[in-house]
Amino acid sequence: MKRIFLISLTLLCTQAFATTDLVVVVNPGSGVEKMNRDDVTSIFMGRTKKLPSGVNALPIDQAAATGDKAKFYREIINKELAEVNSYWARLIFSGQGSPPRQADNSAEVMEIVSNNKGAIGYVPRSAADKRVRIILDLSAQ
């Protein structure tokens, strides 16, 4: 019953947001069970340096080529990649901060997250496996 509900919800979402099936994942040992969009935004945009559990956060971005990066930022802060780049450029210019570390693809994200306790990244749902813990489903509203 629950499954049917989820499927229908997914279908609805698919229709509404094209193909957003990204999930935010962390190392299962990070001590974090759930995070909301604001928390994720804070970590990825450099505002927060630690995970809610107190572990130093290591946000992992994806290369722009994957297309997942653009989807991710549109989803969490509703901004284009150019804007995000401009944001970081400003901070880099003033020497105040730096953008997250960048992985080449989802597999590399999975690799880094599974190996680092404070790592946090985003991958398509299909790419997420037992090595990581999904703390936020971006396809869900």
Place this chain on the structure above:
Amino acid sequence: MKSAGVLRSFHTSIVLRSAVIVMFVSGIIGYGLLGVITKFVEERVQETFTSRLGALVKTVENTAQIACYLSDMGLANEVSKGLLMSRDVERVIIRSEQGVLADNNRTSVLRESTSTKETGQEAATTGGASNATPATPSTGEIPPNAIVRSLTSPFKADTNVGEIIVVRNEAEIDAQVKTATNFIRLMITLQTGAIILVVTLIAVGYIAHPIHQISRRLNELSAVDGEKIDIPRGHSKNEIGQLVDDVNFLIDNLVSGINTERNLRMQREIEEKRFRAIFENAETGIFVIDHDGLLKSFNPSFRRILNIDAIDADKRDSISLLEISGDQAALIQEMIDDSLKEKRTISGEIKLINSDGNPRWLTMILNSVGEDQLQGVTNDITDSKLREAHAHKLALTDALTGLGNRLGFEKQIEAMIEEREADPEQNFTMMMIDLDRFKQVNDTYGHDVGDIVLIQVARRIEQSVRKADFAARLGGDEFAVLLPYLADEEIVTRLAQTLVKNISLPIYTKTDIETGVGASIGISLVTGTLKNKGEIVKQADLALYAVKHGGRNGFRIYREDPAPVTNTHDTT
């Protein structure tokens, strides 16, 4: 002294006065205008300032949002210093929830920029620390007109992450206002100056100078000669020209008025001389008197006619016509009263007695010429009066004897009858005398002797009767005597006897001829009922006829009853 002179100039000089008034008025207006404009300019500057600052803040808003989002003091400092590059900004405070990220003011930034680069570098590194230091209490209160913008998260518009406070640079506003105001003040001053200059030039060129010209010309003008003022050049059609035209018109009128008056005066002088000459030279006495007859003025003829020179010199100031006219005063007073009362011309004849006793006749005409004034003329008519009397006398006189003639007799008896008709008591007597034997004398000695006899008889008749009695020769040897107021038979009888006796006395001529005549007298006593001339003469004739028939040389009184006719003959 000097201020008094200026004050006087202010009152006497249109130019100075208008310049001062214009200066004063435009000064006040300029001052008020300056106040209004300054207020307006200040508001405009404030508005411009505020909108400019708003725009300025807008340009850094995104960065400030990020700085607050990240509590990035370095970035906040960068933003605030950037803002302070504008002179409009006095102080910039950026605050996040964590506290103050940056608080810079103009002076500190200036100090910083003048200090060494190293310090600046250091500050930058310090600012680079991403953690917000605990908020240090900002020095100085935030003024109420500071711009305060809350900053939202760059990623979530509904989440506040801090605020930016921009304090305006009031000194700069003041400076801008001052600059603008100074410019306006300069403009107004220049304009006022220009207005004063123009007004002064206009006052001098268009008013003061022409007026001065006209005034100078007026002073030199000999208006009596009909000179005119020239209209100052270029003013022929304006008010100055109008004024000059008016003045010229006035001069024209004045001159013609003066000429007319002069002519009139000359004419009047001539007239006056003429009248004066008439007055002085007239044979007629001309005078003016008041109601009491007091002489106000008179001409030389009057002086001569009334012999004014005979009056004492000290009394000549107030001579009364009444006093110098003796017993005619009442008549003159009556004339005066009538003339004054009836307002008309009264004429009369008055008779004066000269100092030598001779009478003088004057005609006098009085004419009332005012409430209490009479103008009079008088002429001496004594000569004509005398001539008239003489002619009159001649007409009534018998040329030979000097007694009255028949005409004289008739006039006399008519007058007496008239008198008696008015008053029946006025009786009189008429005697008719006829000479006896006169024809013989005439025939014997000729007419010359006859004439002498008639003259002698006439003298004797005159001597025998009273002076008031009237004797006349009616013609030939016939005489008549009228005895007024006398009809007493006794007296008449005695008179008749005397007459007969005297006439009958011998008459001697120069040639020693002795001759004589007798007299027969018929008498009519005019008493009782009124009788006319014919009746009286007839009665006397009848009585005379009776005497002639009764033996002559005697008299008879006529009686009403025919029988007893007294025939009294002179027996001698």
